[in-house]
Amino acid sequence: MNRLSRFAVLFVDDEEMILSSLQRSFIKEDFDLHSARSGQEALSILGSCSIDLALTDLKMPVMDGMALLQEIKANFPEVSVIMLTGHGSIADAVQAIQFGASDFLLKPFAPEDLKAKVGHFQQIWKLNQENKKLRKELDEHFKFDSMLGNSPVMLKLKRMIAQVAPGDASILIQGETGTGKELIARAIHNHSERKEQPFVPVDCAALNETLMESELFGHVKGAFTGAHVASQGLFKAANGGTLFFDEIGELPLAMQVKLLRSIQEKEVRSVGSTKAVPVDVRIVAATNRNLAEEIGKGNFREDLFYRINMIEIVSPPLRERGDDLILLVKYFIKQFANQFSPVTTLAPETIEYLRNYRWPGNIRELENVIRRAISLGRSEAVLPGDLPDTIYRQKTEYVVPMQTISAADPSMDAYEKAAIVNALKLSDSNRKEAAILLGIGEATLYRKLKKYFE
Structure with missing residues (x-):
């Protein structure tokens, strides 16, 4: 695990034996452990290393635990502090809390009590790390919020x-x-x-x-x-x-x-x-x-x-962005929907018209098309006829040669497929005109094209 992603603990005590005991208590944990024998040494470590939790003894020469606590809160406010004391009273512990200590522990203490205290702060640290990660991800997301698309x-x-x-x-x-x-x-x-x-x-x-x-x-x-x-x-x-x-x-x-x-x-x-x-x-x-x-x-x-x-x-260009087209369409419908128009979505066949179009004006053109469709639409779903003629009368991908019925396949499907192909050929691949020639609705023609040619 990267050092910067590990929970960092600083032990401060003027007695070497106590420091060694504290270190041994957490040697098997995936912590980043530091130790200091004086308040000055502790401040030096805090200035050069990222520390999450400091455990300091109350009674130490030159700079005692209370003075060190005040220095930590003044210069490293993000560091949590547990005060260790075996010399004072509950009054000392209360004063330490007033000066900014997060908790206290009276000596002598059982190893399991020490581990429980430190484990509690590690859990808080883990939650904070997760929150920072989520905030960073959200920040990155919202910076791109106006750039719709996952293509x-x-x-x-x-x-x-x-x-x-x-x-x-x-x-x-x-x-x-x-x-x-x-x-x-x-x-x-x-x-x-x-x-x-x-x-x-x-x-x-x-x-x-x-x-x-x-x-x-x-x-x-x-x-x-x-x-x-x-x-x-x-x-x-x-x-x-x-x-x-x-x-x-x-x-x-x-x-x-x-x-x-x-x-x-x-x-x-x-x-x-x-x-x-x-x-x-x-x-x-x-x-x-x-x-x-x-x-x-x-x-x-x-x-x-x-x-x-x-x-x-x-x-x-929009034509290279695949399904981003649908995301943008939904966005524009939501943005421009109003009480004077019933439009809330697009008919499936309308989406195919949009997919087949080359979009020389790109997103700006798509925005205008959707605004127009919302203004002119007479039903909940935008129909192909609500689109501008440049899109509605475009040539489609279903441009195929005239066909005749094969004697090897005299099924009704074969007759229907041949009739559709011939109608498209006669109408120069214009779906609306082909549907009129066939005597069926345009939506029906669209479904049959999907059935026979995709």
Whole structure:
């Protein structure tokens, strides 16, 4: 067992024989045992080792047990103390409790009484260790609370975030539009040492090109027409925290030069000022562009690319996330359900439509689709017809050649299967039209497709 996970006990007594006896009582236990012959030696051990329980004699030269107890409570309040006394009275024990001792034991004491006392504190320690572990796990869970998904690509992404977040290296998040790049940036911030400091997002695509420098670096009063008051700018607003450049590929080249200088020098100069001010920010950037290609086209500076791309993280598209789709659907239904709509779930055939779709707009598109379905839905379950035409009229995976009935299999199932195949072929794999050709409902067609082709 790792030393740090063992219950650590410190025995303090000026008599060597007593110390040896105490040590022998617990030699077979899986404890981390320490001993000291004076109060000063005990404080030295407490300062260099992690101790959970101290057992100290009351009467000792120079620094007695009561003085040591007060030092422990003042400097190591997390350490429990049992006072051992054979010289005083119950009054001494009561005073020790008042000074912060957790318990006392009168000498002479039976070994089983000593073991029972120490065993009680070990059980408390074990419970505290379990609670710490659970709190840590809960903390980790809630830091990723906004990043729904348990697919392999999402678990890999979360592990990557947890690994790189504690450092200060600049991070570039690559991914398609709508994949949740800002959520990743926020998760990085929340897992970092900067989590108590500001997280400041910068929408590079929305920045006013004329005022971009002022927005980022701030300006002094009167720096330009309309600058009636000074502004600190986004860099200073994020000081000590994380500055997130969303769609950094949209920055014009002139601003890229100034941004590069501020990142390299770790300082900014407000518009209209001659004084540079140091700033401490971590840079996280995101883009849906291929910045390597943009460099080749002359649209993005290569030196800035290498400065922001110390670590690259890829935000996976929704179509690669498997059953995360269903988790997200349930989340959005719960989030947007309201008293004006009966919708609480999706019909099974509707889920298949969603699974078959490519989702070019990713999570943002899915969110809009679910909000639309809740607004337009007329029943408890969203039906395929409640979906946008881009999804409802998509070609399905059931694209197969025209078939004829085999003489070797004249069963009704064979006739039905051939009829379905031919209807799909005639309707260019449009399920709604195929169902009309067959004279059956779309849900019935879906069940038969599952029966014959999966």
